[in-house]
Amino acid sequence: MKIDTKAKWGIVLGLGPALLIYIGFAIVPIIISFYYSFMKWDGFSPMQYVGLDNFKELFKDQLFWHSLKNNVYVILASVIGQLSLALLFALLLNRKLKGAKFFRTIGFMPVVLSSVVVSLTWSLIYNSEDGLLNELLRAVGLQSWTQNWLGNEHLAMISVCVTIIWQFIGLYMIIFLAALQNIPREILEAAEIDGATEWSKTWKIILPMMKDTITAALVLAISGSLKTFDQIYVMTSGGPNHATDVSALYMYNKTFQSLQFGYGSAISVFIFIFGLVLILVLNKLIGKSAV
Structure with missing residues (x-):
């Protein structure tokens, strides 16, 4: 199908403002972060080019690796907790x-x-x-189970992850529900006539037909988990004893509290590359599983 010149210009004019905003607020900051990551700068004195020194320091920074490990916990909580529960609720609400x-x-x-x-x-x-x-625990006689949930190093990260899961289940539920409602009823009715059970319909028909939607949800969950900041900043500020530190919070502290803008930019660049690699690996694995 050919698109005439007038229609092409209409598409350009329609997409242009959104594209400019995206470039200004997403692409340009990424480029600036890459530039700053090669500098030593406190925000006031002149910048000093240090090459890869920020990244060398980053790889030796135990607190950074600890924060990245916590980010992996958030990713697992989002993928396993949010997506599985969201899919279950979507299947129930589709009835x-x-x-x-x-x-x-x-x-x-x-x-x-x-x-x-x-x-x-x-x-x-x-x-x-x-x-x-x-x-509630006291009311049902489980006094011994009461805890300082956000003050316990072993429970704080789990408690925060529960909050994150609860907040965003609804987003993925609506995404999955939209995909479910686009599956032709004729296919499911034909499967029922052939004697397919609910489990076999879900596993062999519904989930394969939702593959693209599930992949998109996985990408959103991973990228969103790597940007986790506000919930942890408000609830624990990374404590107790860095137990809930995540990469974005650690980057914020290094950049705006320690005034290490170059080092903070190096952390942001690493998070960007780490997330990109995770998503590429995910797409590769899903692509292989479809063959």
């Missing part, structure tokens, strides 16, 4: 369920709430003295 619209609205509501509000609310739930979670 002729009474009150399905209400449950969709309730499920999506945390997504539109401010991350700061969500984090403050969950901080109150986790409060060690009179938080809702500890009060």
Whole structure:
């Protein structure tokens, strides 16, 4: 199908403003970060070119690797927790369920709430003295299970991950629900006539037909997990004893609190490359599994 010149210019004019905004707020900052990563700069004195010194220091920085490990925990929580639960809820809501619209609205509501509000609310739930979670445990006779959820080095990261999972399940639920509703009913009805069970329909028909949507959701979950910042900043600020430090928070501290703009940019560049490699590997694995 050929597109005439007038239509082409219409497409250019339509996409132009969005493209310029994207270049200005996404591409240009990335390029600037790459440039700063080769510099030593405190934001005030003249920049000093140091080559790869920032990256050499980065690879020796134990706190950075610890924060990256915590990021991997967030990625696993997002992929395993968010996507699996979101898919389960989407499958349930795709049925002729009474009150399905209400449950969709309730499920999506945390997504539109401010991350700061969500984090403050969950901080109150986790409060060690009179938080809702500890009060519920006391009410059912499980006094010994009460914890300082955000003050315990072994539980703080798990507690934060639960908050992140809860907040974004609704986003992926709606994405999966849209994909489910685009599957032709005729295919599922034909499978039912052939005697297919619900499990075999889900595993052999529904999930393969949702492959592209699931791949896109995985990419969103991984990229979003690597940018995790606000929930942890509000709930724990990386504590206790760096137990909940993640790469974005560590980069923020190095850049704006320690005024190491070059080193902070090196961290951001590494996060960018690490995320890109993860997504490329994911696409490669999914591509091989389809062969």
